[in-house]
Amino acid sequence: MNFDLTDDLQLFQDQIRKFVEREVAPGARERDVGEVFPGEILRKLGETGYLGGTVSPEYGGAGMDYLSYGILIEEIGRADSSLRSTISVQLSLVMRPIEIWGSEEIKRRYLPKLASGEMIGCFGLTEPNAGSDAAAQQTTAIRDGDHYVLNGQKMWITNGGKAHVALVIAQTKPGGGTDTIAAFVVDRDTPGFSTADIHGKLGLRSSNTGQLFFADCRVPADRMVGKVG
Incomplete structure (x- = not known):
């Protein structure tokens, strides 16, 4: 069985890694020591679409498959596990349940703002x-x-x-x-x-x-x- 990433997933990983090296890794230690919440980075993740995760584009999400989502979380965690924690809760424990079980009104009210980083x-x-x-x-x-x-x-x-x-x-x-x-x-x-x-x-x-x-x-x-x- 071949466990190598497909070309598309490899490209996605490369894109995420470059973003992380540019926007996340610098200052990660200082943010941790100072208990500084990474609000600006979350907004940048929203601008790139990464904060949309597996949520459907219909509600402002990125429509990622689970392998892509796993790569996203893994690459962010390599540089800043605090940010990984913040994002994984936002995507997996807030946005995903709302998308699956929320009413249409709740989905449209909250998901686009959560996906953009406007809301935490x-x-x-x-x-x-x-x-x-x-x-x-x-x-x-x-x-x-x-x-x-x-x-x-x-x-x-x-x-x-x-x-x-x-x-x-x-x-x-x-x-x-x-x-x-x-x-x-x-x-x-x-x-x-x-x-x-x-x-x-x-x-x-x-x-x-x-x-x-x-x-x-x-x-x-x-x-x-x-x-x-």
């Missing part, structure tokens, strides 16, 4: 007392008319302190296990939603890590991604 996204799963066990989530989302009211806390969230939008996992029925879990798109400026940065990590310091707090945060019911369970 985070994935709100991990909690102080539940870790990443989705069935043990303590953050709740209780239905109230045309809204869900979110209460709870998320911890160790990549991009959490910089995100314009969060894809949040919550329980619609406390103690209901996986059958009552739901995901919601929550804008940063939604009343009752706040964040805090986590500083002093041992590594990946240029990748923002934060906490998310929800205090009677009212989210429109149509911002649910997918369905309950």
Whole structure:
């Protein structure tokens, strides 16, 4: 079996590598030591189309296959694993779920801005007392008319302190296990939603890590991604 890259993939790898050597590698150490979030690099990745990842061009994405996506992440990680972490969350845990399970309105509202770097996204799963066990989530989302009211806390969230939008996992029925879990798109400026940065990590310091707090945060019911369970 031949595991060599095709000519097209080799060309893509060469293009990514040149971009990384020019835009990412310089200053990577300084960004890490100073906990400097690479916002400008993300915007440049958006301009080149790389930040569109596997998302369909219909929604502003690059329509990459998974081999191309793997090459993108690998080449960025060679120079700056903090940036790799930031991008992989944006693409795999925010944009991809929205594309698969989001309504048409949600897709068109968020995906083009996430793909361009205009928006940063985070994935709100991990909690102080539940870790990443989705069935043990303590953050709740209780239905109230045309809204869900979110209460709870998320911890160790990549991009959490910089995100314009969060894809949040919550329980619609406390103690209901996986059958009552739901995901919601929550804008940063939604009343009752706040964040805090986590500083002093041992590594990946240029990748923002934060906490998310929800205090009677009212989210429109149509911002649910997918369905309950």
